[in-house]
Amino acid sequence: MFKRPKLEEFPAYTRNYIKLVPEGDIVDILTEQLDTTYNLLSQVTEDQADYRYEDGKWSLSEVLGHLTDTERIMAYRILRIARGDQNPLVGFDENEFVKKASFYERPMTDLLEDYQNVRTATTSLLKGLPQHSLKYRSNANGFEVTVETVAYMVAGHERHHLKIIEEKYL
Numbered sequence: 001m002f003k004r005p006k007l008e009e010f011p012a013y014t015r016n017y018i019k020l021v022p023e024g025d026i027v028d029i030l031t032e033q034l035d036t037t038y039n040l041l042s043q044v045t046e047d048q049a050d051y052r053y054e055d056g057k058w059s060l061s062e063v064l065g066h067l068t069d070t071e072r073i074m075a076y077r078i079l080r081i082a083r084g085d086q087n088p089l090v091g092f093d094e095n096e097f098v099k100k101a102s103f104y105e106r107p108m109t110d111l112l113e114d115y116q117n118v119r120t121a122t123t124s125l126l127k128g129l130p131q132h133s134l135k136y137r138s139n140a141n142g143f144e145v146t147v148e149t150v151a152y153m154v155a156g157h158e159r160h161h162l163k164i165i166e167e168k169y170l
Helices: 012-018 026-041 060-082 094-101 108-127 131-135 147-169
Strands: 137-140 143-146
Touching: 012 147, 026 060, 026 108, 026 147, 060 094, 060 108, 060 131, 060 137, 060 143, 060 147, 131 147, 143 147
Parallel strands: none
Antiparallel strands: 137 143
16 A cells, blocks of 8 residues: 655655665554564663653653654644645644653553554554545645655654664663
8 A cells, every 4th residue: 555655755854764664564564663662662660761861861751752742743744634735734843842741750651552542543544544645745844745755754753763762771
């Protein structure tokens, strides 16, 4: 159903993320990623969830909250674009989102459940899209994107952060 877009179809700032996404159907990739991320982070203790590898960096719970918030926004963009909405979709300040969310006050189990629910909703949305809508384009955060490119951006963004989690947090 989904075909991997060419690298030049992605906004330049996302291309390093996209390079991390393997070949294959994006719905399958996102489903596998759910299992991988959930299994990795379900082993995290509350002390580990509060860990920051450097002053000014997010805690592990904040990284997970950021992944979930970003996916919610990306899924909303997918829906709007897939329905042919041509209104520009504004960006967001991820640092302000994390700051205002107080993810550190929530148990990791709650954050994981939220992440799992959002990912399940994203894959459900993608499975239900008509084939013709996958190439629809719109402007999101100042860049022309398609439904397909946004779906791959979700996977690439998470892979980017998982790499950091494995290198700096665990």
